[in-house]
Amino acid sequence: MKYLSEYRDPKIARSLADQIRSTASRRWVLMEVCGGQTHTIVKQGIDELLHDAVEMIHGPGCPVCVTPLEQIDRALHIAARPDVVFTSFGDMLRVPGSESDLFQVRANGGDVRIVYSPLDALEIARRHPDKEVVFFAVGFETTAPANAMAVWRAKQLDVSNFSVLVSHVTVPPAMTALLASPDNRVQAFLAAGHVCTVMGWTEYEPLAATYRVPIVVTGFEPLDLLEGILMAVNQLEKGRHEVENQYVRSVRREGNRPAQDVIGKVFRLVDRQWRGIGMIPSSGLGLREEYAAFDAELKFGVSVVTATEPEECHAGDVLRGKMKPHECPAFGTLCTPERPLGAPMVSSEGACAAYFNYGRFRSAAAKA
Amino acid sequence: MCLGIPGRIVEIKDDTGLRMGTVDFGGVRRDVCLAYLDEDIQVGDYAIVHVGFAISKVDEDEAKRTFEILKEMSELDELEWLGDVADRSLEGGTAS
Numbered sequence: 001m002k003y004l005s006e007y008r009d010p011k012i013a014r015s016l017a018d019q020i021r022s023t024a025s026r027r028w029v030l031m032e033v034c035g036g037q038t039h040t041i042v043k044q045g046i047d048e049l050l051h052d053a054v055e056m057i058h059g060p061g062c063p064v065c066v067t068p069l070e071q072i073d074r075a076l077h078i079a080a081r082p083d084v085v086f087t088s089f090g091d092m093l094r095v096p097g098s099e100s101d102l103f104q105v106r107a108n109g110g111d112v113r114i115v116y117s118p119l120d121a122l123e124i125a126r127r128h129p130d131k132e133v134v135f136f137a138v139g140f141e142t143t144a145p146a147n148a149m150a151v152w153r154a155k156q157l158d159v160s161n162f163s164v165l166v167s168h169v170t171v172p173p174a175m176t177a178l179l180a181s182p183d184n185r186v187q188a189f190l191a192a193g194h195v196c197t198v199m200g201w202t203e204y205e206p207l208a209a210t211y212r213v214p215i216v217v218t219g220f221e222p223l224d225l226l227e228g229i230l231m232a233v234n235q236l237e238k239g240r241h242e243v244e245n246q247y248v249r250s251v252r253r254e255g256n257r258p259a260q261d262v263i264g265k266v267f268r269l270v271d272r273q274w275r276g277i278g279m280i281p282s283s284g285l286g287l288r289e290e291y292a293a294f295d296a297e298l299k300f301g302v303s304v305v306t307a308t309e310p311e312e313c314h315a316g317d318v319l320r321g322k323m324k325p326h327e328c329p330a331f332g333t334l335c336t337p338e339r340p341l342g343a344p345m346v347s348s349e350g351a352c353a354a355y356f357n358y359g360r361f362r363s364a365a366a367k368a
Numbered sequence: 369m370c371l372g373i374p375g376r377i378v379e380i381k382d383d384t385g386l387r388m389g390t391v392d393f394g395g396v397r398r399d400v401c402l403a404y405l406d407e408d409i410q411v412g413d414y415a416i417v418h419v420g421f422a423i424s425k426v427d428e429d430e431a432k433r434t435f436e437i438l439k440e441m442s443e444l445d446e447l448e449w450l451g452d453v454a455d456r457s458l459e460g461g462t463a464s
């Protein structure tokens with residue numbers, strides 16, 4: 001119980017943990033989808049605290065991790081052009097491409113800038129009409145409303161020197177792919193609270209029904225996660241499989257309609273390659289035809305790139321929950337946050353980085 | 369980039385047809401797009417902000433509590449760092 005003292009409200013945490021343990025008649029296998037949740041779970045030791053009642057497997061919800069290598073290589077190619085200002089969320093800069101990363105491009109003289117919001121990237125384009133300003137539009141449904149708005153605004157304001165390199169993914173198709181896999185072990189999901197703040201949870205209802213799997217929309221604070229786990233375990237014990245909402249403070253069933261509207265205006269569903277996982281049909285967002293002028297892939301002619309992953313990296317197994325990060329032979333030796341071999345070691349939302357930063361080395365592997 | 373941070377809306381403005389505002393995150397202020405919130409939001413309201421966009425309104429107690437938890441978990445270090453970096457990116461020149 002060493003971690004409990006670190007909770008803001010240790011009493012509630014202890015009571016939730018006790019309830020989970022007394023409710024579970026066996027050890028259930030749960031997956032948290034969101035990388036932010038993975039981060040909290042590992043940091044607070046929730047998985048170790050509940051070790052006998054649940055096995056937490058970490059899902060693919062790290063946007064940095066699943067952005068395909070080919071797309072990183074395209075980004076590097078575009079960012080190296082002298083006429084380009086390449087803008088991105090900070091997390092993407094250290095993600096290894098086939099041969100280099102965005103930091104390296106910057107060190108070699110490329111104009112690569114970190115922005116807080118995609119609207120900042122658009123603002124840079126308005127201030128520098130002589131430059132091509134490109135924004136790396138990555139992420140799940142949480143960043144889609146922001147990225148869609150930047151493109152919508154660029155068209156509205158007729159900013160022709162702005163474009164986006166899109167690599168958007170959506171959560172429900174990835175959950176479907178995991179559940180449909182013959183060796184799936186996941187018995188219940190904690191769905192990502194902020195993804196559902198945008199999209200609501202109606203998309204999850206057919207999933208829960210078809211695969212008979214409880215799905216609990218859960219926040220990212222320690223107590224949220226404990227409560228979400230308890231709700232999932234309750235359902236499993238009673239043989240129920242419904243979508244429930246733990247994160248009522250922020251999530252409504254229908255989600256954020258105005259955000260969905262703008263996403264729908266700018267993006268359409270496309271097949272997407274997930275780094276480490278492979279192609280998942282209709283699992284991503286791409287620009288609609290009307291916005292083709294803002295598509296950096298078309299503008300810079302970088303559509304065809306092939307790339308191969310380093311053999312030592314098992315990111316695919318980690319992202320599908322088949323391997324815990326510290327079971328990867330490269331973990332902590334060949335691969336560290338300073339010298340990442342694969343993307344899950346880069347971002348704070350990546351499972352490998354979470355295990356490394358919170359000291360989950362081989363000694364812990366024996367227990368997991 | 370999926371972490372939402374609660375902040376207090378201190379200004380609401382119109383930028384050529386887009387509802388924008390200034391949001392205060394425990395002293396750090398950023399321009400934030402408010403287009404995805406209901407139209408009846410007011411200065412003083414709290415919202416959860418993702419990558420410069422408010423995506424849901426929350427009540428004050430909830431916002432303050434979440435903010436404290438994020439602070440305790442040292443999840444907010446990035447906010448200040450990012451503010452600096454992002455401002456320099458806007459001003460031009462390569463940020464580091």
Ligand code: SF4
Nearest residue numbers: 314315328335342352
């Ligand atoms: S530890 Fe490094 S090499 Fe191993 S799976 Fe994670 S990112 Fe890849």
